[in-house]
Amino acid sequence: MFDIGKIAIIGGGSWATAIAKIVVKYTHHLGWYMRRDDRIADFKRLGHNPAYLTSVHFNIEELFMSSDINKIVDAYQTLVFVTPSPYLKNHLNKLKTDLHDKFIITAIKGIVPNENLVCSEYFHQVYDVPNDHLAVIGGPSHAEEVALERLSYLTIGCSDVEKAQAFSDILSSDFIKTKTSSDVIGIEYASVLKNVYAIAAGICSGLKYGDNFQAVLMSNAVQEMSRFLTAIHPIERSVYDSVYLGDLLVTGYSNFSRNRTFGTMIGKGYSVKSAQIEMEMIAEGYFGTKCMKEINRHMHVNMPILDAIYNILYERINPEIEIKLLTDSFR
Secondary structure (H helix, E strand, O other): OOOOOOEEEEOOOHHHHHHHHHHHHHHOOEEEEOOOHHHHHHHHHHOEOOOOOOOOEOOHHHEEEEOOHHHHHHHOOEEEEOOOHHHHHHHHOOOOOOOOOOEEEEOOOOEEOOOOEEHHHHHHHHHOOOHHHEEEEEOOOOHHHHHOOOOEEEEEEEOOHHHHHHHHHHHOOOOEEEEEEOOHHHHHHHHHHHHHHHHHHHHHHHOOOOHHHHHHHHHHHHHHHHHHHHHHOOOOOOOOOHHHHHHHHHHHHOOOOHHHHHHHHHHOOOOHHHHHHHOOOOOHHHHHHHHHHHHHHHHOOOOHHHHHHHHHHHOOOOHHHHHHHHHOOOO
């Protein structure tokens, strides 16, 4: 059995906090990189993250926390990256420590802006991390529900199934059911696309389209996702598995979804900038839309939903007009 070694979390948001709570319950020790010393000080004083999931309490004696990413990376073998994708490069630029021998797990449901790479591709190409040292956490998993210990299903993807199973065993509990997959790239691209489709769902909600249409939108979205995944990484997969379709549905329908919330604001008439200012958390689908549009210029996959959301967010096309054109393409 693969030895996971000591585990550290890289990131301080809600999903990072939820994963940390799951892991430390099993390991009773966890490294944790947060970029702000004041947040770390408040965390140690309060016994919980002062900014996210404040009801989730930790035994501070089980945590080694630092704002020095090199100190954490040096001391820990398995690194779980849970930072917003637009900020990943900024954190990694501080690194002086080699990542080649580390086991890297990404729980980032986004794409690296300006690189147009999902996170595992970025770690492999830029930091020379071998593919069998790269894993991903996917599946329908709002941090708020995981923190409340509501039943959730996670998929751990890695080309080395033994490594995927080793980390899967750590996450598994009465309220977390886990499975493994070798489809790292497919899981990552699906998690990017579902954010785009959640923005679409939100825009349609803001425009007062009803449940009947939302069901048709999601049906077309999963077909569009399937076409792209087949083009970018043609392996045998079922897009109806929870890590693909399930994640799409929870992000498209849930009130916890920041991407759907962002889209709803756009549909109600907010500008992109005003919606971003009002939201307290990043809607990764905004950045993902542009990246996926640029990637698809080379792939030439038929993706009318992606095209419509790009036109609304980046070309400033009126949402009502653009969505009406999109509805005419659905069957």
